[in-house]
Amino acid sequence: KKASIRAAAEKAVGAVLGDDGPEDGVPGKPASVSPPVEEPTTPRDPLPPKADQSGPETVSPTGQATGDNPARMAQSGPYLTTAQGARLYDSDHSLKAGPRGPVLLQDHHLREKITHFDHERIPERVVHARGAAAHGVFRGYGTASNISKAAFLAKDVETPVFVRFSTVLGSRGSADTVRDTRGFATKFYTEEGVFDLVGNNIPVFFIQDAIKFPDIVHAAKPHPDREIPQAQSAHDTFWDFVTLHTEATHHTLWNMSDRGIPRSLRMMEGFGVHTFRLVNAEGASTLVKFHWKPKLGVHSQVWEEAQMACGFDPDFHRRDLADAIEAGAFPQWELGVQTFPDNPEQMFEGIDLLDPTKIVPEELAPVRTIGLMTLNANPSNYFAETEQVAFHVGNMVPGVDVTNDPLMQGRLFSYVDTQLTRLGGPNFPQLPINRTHAPVNDMLRDGMHQTAVHRGVAPYRPNSLDAGCPFLAGEDTAAFIEVPVEVPESRKVRDAAASFDDHFSQARLFWLSMSPVEREHIVAAYTFELGKCYEQAVKERGLKSLARIDAQLCEQVATGLGLSAPAPEEPLADPRPSPALSQVGKVWPLDGRVVAIVTDGVSDLDGVRAVRQAVLEADMVPLIVAPSGGKLDPSGDPITVQRTFATARSIEFDAVLMAGAPRPAADAQGARDARAGEPTGEPVDPRVVLLLSEAFRHGKAIGVWSGGENALPAAGVLANAPGVVGGDSGVSTLEQVKELLGTHRVWDRFPPSV
Ligand code: HDE
Secondary structure (H helix, E strand, O other): OHHHHHHHHHHHHHHHHOOOOOOOOEOOEOOOOOOOOOOOOOOOOOOOOOHHHOOOOOEOOOOOEOOOOHHHHOOOOOOOEOOOOOEOOOOOOOOEOOOOOOEOOOOHHHHHHHHHHHOOOOOOOOOOOOEEEEEEEEEEOOOOOOOOOOHHHOOOOEEEEEEEEEEOOOOOOOOOOOOOOEEEEEEEEEOOEEEEEEEEOOOOOOOOOHHHHHHHHHHHOOOOOOOOOOOOOOOHHHHHHHHHOHHHHHHHHHHHOHHHOEOOHHHOOEEOOOOEEEEOOOOOEEEEEEEEEEOOOOOEOOHHHHHHHHHHOOOHHHHHHHHHHHOOOOOEEEEEEEEEEOOOOOEEOOEEOOOOOOOOOOOOOOOEEEEEEEEEEOOOOHHHHHHOOOOOOOOOOOOEEOOOOHHHHHHHHHHHHHHHHHOOOOOHHHOHHHOOOOOOOOOOOOOOOOOOOOOOOOOOOOOOOOOOOOOOOOHHHOOOOOOOOOOOOOOOOOOOOHHHHOOOHHHHHHHHHOOHHHHHHHHHHHHHHHHOOOOHHHHHHHHHHHHOOOHHHHHHHHHHHOOOOOOOOOOOOOOOOOHHHOOOOOOOOOOOOEEEEEEOOOOOHHHHHHHHHHHHHOOOEEEEEEOOOOEEOOOOOOEEOOEEOOOOOHHHOOEEEEEOOOOOOOOOHHHHHHHHHOOOOOOOOHHHHHHHHHHHHOOOEEEEEOOHHHHOHHHOOOOOOOOEEEOOOHHHHHHHHHHHHHOOOOHHHOOOOO
């Protein structure tokens, strides 16, 4: 299986590039011209979907299996037709009164084609507009069976899932690697109905009450006058709000940490944020917080790298997810729960479980794993699946229930409401991607885009005319029954519990739990974001809020802004740090990490070939980077070039291996310019210099052999710098690079300043 994964990995990366190169290509030598590819003329049935796109089949809302996916049935038969199925003989010319005459109104095909096109877009999501998704499967471990009767959590039960990851602030076409919270929404198509776990990659939220959601979103979205900046929080209105509305402090700190810029969607944690309630077969309930734990570990980009990726590859995360799945490197997460007794106070160790700005440190309540999710198929059609999928916090199954968290309560209203505008009516649950796999027998009728043909005459209860159908279920027949929680007698108020007033202690806990390098990143992020604000008052208020988290943090950001650091208004308490919150100091699997093998096209090509194979054998992705495209060593066992110096950029790689020191092209102006400024040593191709210096700055492992070391001085990299290794051969160099990759980055390169 591993071998087929590797073969797929190679194929996927080549295919993405379309860079296979001509058979007899030699760098620098023009390739022979391939025969032109003709447009096929023999009618035939459409091609089946690609292997990595076979999502689960769906069931109609009336419970009938649809056989084939209706989305695919929309493309059957060999001939182009109208929407009504009439075959067409020409789709390139309007019907005219003569070849040079006016177009005729009677041209139904023209009108149908243009009208449909005019209405192709639907409103993007008001938040989380930019997303990428995948199909997969969830397998229950059975370890939650004592606390939940949900069938999908039982041992070895397999449930199809569809997961959509998103950024929150940007428009649908914005870049992937912006500093933002990431959505992590999972639709479980269980046999008892759909369960949606609509979470984020950050375990806390900006607000404690849903009524503040329009405020935070209006503040964080682009300014309403010029509609800038796109997809970012580094602007006045965001900081104006989060510094006035201090309950946002904790979430904002997470955003300013490395969690705001994930390396990959596959390397993010997910959180249900709210406290949920699980109920078992005996009716006993437990409070839980949901966690998704990625098998590949939690990793981030560094800020400069993330910013560069916004330009060089705005689809960085989307591409990474789709490529990994296509290559057979299926991302996996374990679902876990922290459990708490369901007592009337709903507090745990002094932490209010109904306050969504608070976490419960894992050291106080360990995460128990209860199942495994594997994403194994890409969507076949972005619009039909990723865009039209509609999540709803209220989609629950027996065994799962809500709590009184006021943020969650508001979400229970918002998600259906928003789909009415976005998906144009109340029948969006019938869209193939939203359809439950459980039999449906509802009394909902008609409405826009109704696709079910309902039978019977009595969509009401009680009835005798449809023989009393459908009947109500009970406890013994798997009905969804709300946990009968006591609601203490109280007054109607617009208020919150006093425990909701603590806005800073957990922000301080997070700060104290970070390693020095993570703190340094946080300081830099605040300095950047507040530095982008124009209003002095906003910057000063930002510092006041930092003073309540940590004096040193405040001091350093103040220095960066050229302002003086205020003293905290109250003395700071020192909560016990939670080491589990830090991303540094652990060793993780290397699967799917991308290693650039940079070659000058001549040095030790046998070594290049061997190291490429060794990278594959470690379940990582090798990318051969050479001066120009085509094949290296065409006479022997040719090596396909996957990136050229023109198309490669450091952001794509987790580590760089380097054989030889490529000389600049003699006639390149850029090369001459670079030579003028080179610190020492032989001239090196300026694009390689850039690649090495960026990789070094971003804490990436660099391995050199067979003359590769000669490229280092031009990039200002010392051969004995941390995370720069060399060996006798490519393979021995790779071994050292693998050690470095296990900790994700060479953290020693970032001087600890805090
Ligand atoms: Fe959402 N949120 N949200 N949210 N949310 C939406 O629903 C809302 C909140 C989250 O990939 C919208 O279909 C309110 C917390 C994700 O399709 C909308 C409040 C968390 C996604 C909405 C919150 C989330 C959404 C916009 C405050 C993490 C994307 C389009 C009470 C636990 C789902 C849509 C997808 C999307 C409302 C707060 C996660 C408007 C009112 C907290 C992952 O309904």
